[in-house]
Amino acid sequence: MNTLMEVQNISKQYKTKKVLDNISFSIYGEEIVALVGKNGSGKSTLLKIIGGIIDSDSGAVTRHVQSLKIGYVPEITPSHVLFTPEEYLFHMGKISGIPRKPLQEKIDQLLEIFNMLEARSTRITHFSKGMKQKIMIMQAMLEETHLLILDEPLSGLDPRAQNELEKTLLSLKEKGYSILLTCHETKLLENLVDRILLIEGSQVKQLESFSEASNQNNQIVFEFPSHKSLDSVLSFIQINQMRTLNNGNQELTVTVKSRDTDKALLALLQHEASIKELMPLNSKKEQFHTHF
Ligand SMILES: Nc1ncnc2c1ncn2[C@@H]1O[C@H](COP(=O)(O)OP(=O)(O)OP(=O)(O)O)[C@@H](O)[C@H]1O
Numbered sequence: 489m490n491t492l493m494e495v496q497n498i499s500k501q502y503k504t505k506k507v508l509d510n511i512s513f514s515i516y517g518e519e520i521v522a523l524v525g526k527n528g529s530g531k532s533t534l535l536k537i538i539g540g541i542i543d544s545d546s547g548a549v550t551r552h553v554q555s556l557k558i559g560y561v562p563e564i565t566p567s568h569v570l571f572t573p574e575e576y577l578f579h580m581g582k583i584s585g586i587p588r589k590p591l592q593e594k595i596d597q598l599l600e601i602f603n604m605l606e607a608r609s610t611r612i613t614h615f616s617k618g619m620k621q622k623i624m625i626m627q628a629m630l631e632e633t634h635l636l637i638l639d640e641p642l643s644g645l646d647p648r649a650q651n652e653l654e655k656t657l658l659s660l661k662e663k664g665y666s667i668l669l670t671c672h673e674t675k676l677l678e679n680l681v682d683r684i685l686l687i688e689g690s691q692v693k694q695l696e697s698f699s700e701a702s703n704q705n706n707q708i709v710f711e712f713p714s715h716k717s718l719d720s721v722l723s724f725i726q727i728n729q730m731r732t733l734n735n736g737n738q739e740l741t742v743t744v745k746s747r748d749t750d751k752a753l754l755a756l757l758q759h760e761a762s763i764k765e766l767m768p769l770n771s772k773k774e775q776f777h778t779h780f
Contacts, residue, residue: 490517491552492635492666493538498547500533507533509690510547515635517553520657520667522677525687526726531670532563532639534687538668539637556635559628563639565620569612573604573623576612581630591630598626601663602656618649622656636660638669644729654680672728672743706749709765710756712738721755724748743769 492515500508507530515521523531536542538549539560569576574595581591599605602622607615612623621641628636641657642650657667657680671677677684684695708725712718714736725748729741744752746768753763 491515492517492556493552494550495534495538496548496550498534498537498544498549500530500537500542500544506690508537508544508687511687511690511692512547513685513692513694515666515668517634517666518661518664519682520661520669520680522681522684523668523670523687523692524672524677524684527722529687530690531687534692535560535637535639535668535670553634557631557633558635558637559625559631559633560637561624561628561639561641563643565617565624566612567620572609572611573599573626574608576623577626577630580627584631586630594630595626598629601659602626603652616649618645618653621645621653625656634666636665636667638667640670640672642669642671642673672726705743705745705769707741707743707765707767707769708749708752708756708763709739709741710761710763712740712756712759712761714738716759716761718759721752721759725752739764 494512494514496512498508498511499506511534523534525531533542537544539558540549541560571579577595577598578591581595582588586594599608602625604619604622604626607619612620615623625636625638625641638657641653645653657669661667669681685692686695707728711733714732718740725742725744727740727742731739733739742752749766753766756763
């Protein structure tokens with residue numbers, strides 16, 4: 489298995505807050521790796537450092553493949569883009585200095601890979617979040633790319649769109665790309681990723697199985713008055729999804745460890761939350777590869 493790049497002893501601190509402490513791991517060719525961890529654990533920070541968007545305080549990201557190209561896709565998706573996918577990708581490609589002919593060929597190829605040929609002339613502003621997410625990934629792939637870095641690509645998508653994007657990512661892996669992504673819902677990763685890296689306490693460790701990733705976690709769905717603060721429960725829940733309901737309340741889907749579930753439920757009820765659903769998250773017994 490060929491090593492694409494090595495993250496070596498990376499540390500990062502914001503003012504007095506240490507986010508990453510001497511982190512090392514490798515990314516190999518043709519694999520999909522997920523980076524998981526609680527809100528605020530440093531996932532986006534690490535992706536931005538690897539993607540060259542921000543600098544680390546110390547350590548290095550060493551590229552093992554000559555002229556390794558990394559495509560970075562941030563969490564935000566475009567909202568009011570009046571262009572069609574073709575127009576948008578063409579403009580972005582021109583800005584990057586790609587000549588017209590290879591650019592048009594690349595766009596045609598990407599529209600096909602991402603199953604977007606039928607939508608090529610529709611304005612992006614009318615697209616679903618899943619389709620917008622695809623446009624962002626296509627944009628990152630306009631130039632030659634070996635490693636794609638995707639910050640929360642599956643979040644906010646309905647199950648069908650998640651499934652569709654998962655299939656596309658798997659087909660990219662088959663075509664030889666490597667992908668490093670973050671994801672909140674570990675159960676979504678079972679059919680997608682080869683390895684899971686967990687950031688906890690400023691450190692990264694590789695989980696040895698999917699069951700370790702989702703082991704003994706419960707999911708709680710609850711409704712919550714928007715004027716109330718969640719601060720006292722935030723330390724032991726991980727927010728997966730949040731939406732505003734017609735009545736002005738927030739509906740949250742969160743993950744909580746089994747041992748913290750009673751504590752979380754009690755705190756939520758004391759804060760006038762209404763519990764709508766509590767269910768264990770499935771685990772799968774498959775083992776990961778063990779290289780690190
Ligand atoms: N530019 C910044 N300046 C100061 N603090 C920052 C900055 N960016 C991130 N942080 C802090 O660093 C910590 C890690 O943030 P980061 O966004 O990397 O976490 P995350 O794991 O991606 O979180 P989430 O799952 O909520 O997206 C957080 O406490 C955050 O508030």
